[in-house]
Amino acid sequence: MAIKKVTIRDVAREAGVSVTLVSFVMNAKEGKDGRLDCPVNVDTAKRVLQVAKKLGYRRNNAAASLRSGRSRSIAVIVSDLSNQFFSEICRDIEQVAYKEGYTVIFLSSEENADKLDKLIDTVIGFNVEGLIVAPCLDAEQVLSRVSNIGIPTVVFDRDIAGDHYGRVLVDNIDAGYMAANYLLHQGFGKIEMISYQNGVTSLLDRETGYRKAMEEAGLGDDVRIHKIDYEASAAKKDVIGIVRDAVKRGTEAFVLPTKKIGLYGFNALNVLGLNIQKDLSFVCFDESDIVDISKPAVPHIVQPVAEIAERSYALLRKMIEEKATDEDKLVRLKAKLEVGGRFGSEPTAASF
Amino acid sequence: MAIKKVTIRDVAREAGVSVTLVSFVMNAKEGKDGRLDCPVNVDTAKRVLQVAKKLGYRRNNAAASLRSGRSRSIAVIVSDLSNQFFSEICRDIEQVAYKEGYTVIFLSSEENADKLDKLIDTVIGFNVEGLIVAPCLDAEQVLSRVSNIGIPTVVFDRDIAGDHYGRVLVDNIDAGYMAANYLLHQGFGKIEMISYQNGVTSLLDRETGYRKAMEEAGLGDDVRIHKIDYEASAAKKDVIGIVRDAVKRGTEAFVLPTKKIGLYGFNALNVLGLNIQKDLSFVCFDESDIVDISKPAVPHIVQPVAEIAERSYALLRKMIEEKATDEDKLVRLKAKLEVGGRFGSEPTAASF
DNA sequence: TTGAAAGCGTTACCAG
DNA sequence: CTGGTAACGCTTTCAA
Secondary structure, three states: OOOOOOOHHHHHHHHOOOHHHHHHHHHOOEOOOOOEOOOOOHHHHHHHHHHHHHHOOOOOHHHHHHHHOOOOEEEEEEOOOOOHHHHHHHHHHHHHHHHOOOEEEEEEOOOOHHHHHHHHHHHHHOOOOEEEEOOOOOOHHHHHHHHHHOOOEEEEOOOOOOOOOEEEEEOHHHHHHHHHHHHHHOOOOOEEEEEEOOOOHHHHHHHHHHHHHHHHOOOHHHOOEEEEOOOHHHHHHHHHHHHHHHHHHOOOEEEOOOHHHHHHHHHHHHHHOOOEOOOEEEEEEOOOHHHHHOOOOOOEEEOOHHHHHHHHHHHHHHHHOOOOOOOOOEEEEOOEEEOOOOOOOOOOHHHO | OOOOOOOHHHHHHHHOOOHHHHHHHHHOOEOOOOOEOOOOOHHHHHHHHHHHHHHOOOOOHHHHHHHHOOOOEEEEEEOOOOOHHHHHHHHHHHHHHHHOOOEEEEEEOOOOHHHHHHHHHHHHHOOOOEEEEOOOOOOHHHHHHHHHHOOOEEEEOOOOOOOOOEEEEEOHHHHHHHHHHHHHHOOOOOEEEEEEOOOOHHHHHHHHHHHHHHHHOOOHHHOOEEEEOOOHHHHHHHHHHHHHHHHHHOOOEEEOOOHHHHHHHHHHHHHHOOOEOOOEEEEEEOOOHHHHHOOOOOOEEEOOHHHHHHHHHHHHHHHHOOOOOOOOOEEEEOOEEEOOOOOOOOOOHHHO
16 A cells, blocks of 8 residues: 655645645644634634544655754764663653654664764754764764764763763762762772773763772772773673682772673672672662662662753753853763662561 | 755755766665766766765755655654663664664654654654554554554564554463473472553463463463552552462462563562572563572573564565565564573683 | 745756 | 756745
8 A cells, every 4th residue: 555645735725725824724833722823714724624634634844844944853872772771861852852842863873983973974864953962982073073064962971072062961970989988988998999991981980989089088099990891791701800809808899880880790799609798899880670679779879861861952952042051061960879779668578 | 053054956066067966976876896886977976976075965865855755764663762672672673774774763652652643643754664663552543543544564562453564573472381381390380470450462472371381281270360550669569469478378480471570579579588499489571680690590581682673674674665475464483481691601600 | 814936955857 | 978857745935
């Protein structure tokens, strides 16, 4: 069956009016009184609406966008769509954009700058009005091209130099500081950290925070940051070795600054037959099934996902409307330390 | 800064050729020999390419789509983008589509049929060539409208009656059967199941499979399927109660037919102070951080995510090209039982 | 309150 | 091989 194509002209003919009228009616927003606010006779409008519905008319956005230059759509490019952190942000952005009648296109750069480059071409060709990007590694050059083109762009999660971009960032220094400080207040002194060697800003900042907390506690000499491979199976092995040696050395706790590193940490405990808290304590980052369920609860730093999504979208809209001041263009959010699991404050067996 | 707009005409003028030539060149696919296959002089083509690059030309897809009627894009609508199962499928679809030069728009219906309806309007307005949909609850009517319009549509995860759709489904009866059967072979007899009361086909099928395995084992009288609320906090409470009562009754094992229900199960164990395997055994569904890390390993049914993605996309492409036979339009895939965690076959402490 | 007509940037068609 | 020109469906003046 061929795809039905009902145009504005079909509606106009059937309703006995001009295409202009139909266009007016179809674009009219409903006022608060339920009335359409457009310079069209109420009865005519009603008739047009009816005919449009009967015929199954749907606006051809390609044509509308071509003519008007606006597409009422934005693109969100993350480095891995299957990463929970990103997919939650995507969902939240979609929800808030949807309310304003904006369509969101999601794309995944797979942590690959070349692919990011091509994706950006694609979405620009789609006439999106703006971009929200979680920069992949080495994204600087690719994104500088975007800023040359002049398409409004907001980056989040990782920082990128350049004052053209809107930036929505979590204070990762503070996050790392909180993580280490929590452990210090628990009475631990021998606290180490495991991080990736790839040097993304968010991780470097968390390392800085950890270091700062240790130094303030007069434990600067005990700072130890282990760097592991980014690739999963290598990383997993690395962590097992690090944990095993650390326990021998008398290490009491670890700051594990990403969700995955946290999981590697738990895996190491399992493999080594160690117990969380009894043998070793962790502060993890982000929520995971593990920290949700673990008993005793595993303290973890959570990023304000919904807020990141909302602020990114709001900032982008402001930039699209060219109303964003330089102040607006940098949003700094704080992470939070969760001490109980997501189920922590819920009824326990005792309450039954 | 205004958005730079370089059109095909600018390139044509600068290169001293007609717009037609430029269009030819810009649409030419690279042949295997690296040569462009288009009826254009090689040198001319090269010059056009150079000028296009120099000027920063990018095709306006809205215009191209308007004129050609094809958009080289498809839409994927899932019921929750932040659900790992869906987001992995999205990523995989994106990857395979990208290779063929197709853009994918992802949307999230939030398990809401009305929203699905609107999203479909939106993407049709975007001139997408086809739809891949994970039906939300009550999606039947909404989707029947799509099939009237005649836009090629593939559904996955949940079945929908109607022979217009392509359908990529996992054999959930078999999956439920495998789950129960595994427990039976472990020597358990008192096996129960916890499921949602919302009656989606995939769950009903898993229940059927469980029932079938029990009946074949002569344990038809012991079949017990607990139905819980879909809403998380209610569900969590329900499961705690169910597990507590079940253990008292001497239940040995549970089939937990979704990832979330599995997590509720683990939560119940925690809250009740029970041990997996010692006090109660589970077969879960889908991968999660828990089943990855748990020790002893938790057997779980995994769906062939990559295959679902690939087959859905391939089928949709075939339908778009009107080459899909009725045979093609139903793809049945098998789930697999994983007995070890994802880390199961990896090096353990002993190997260090 | 209504309508005619001029494009938006591209591809398709036809002629050279 | 190359180029002119007519659409595609819509929004947007401008005029009635």
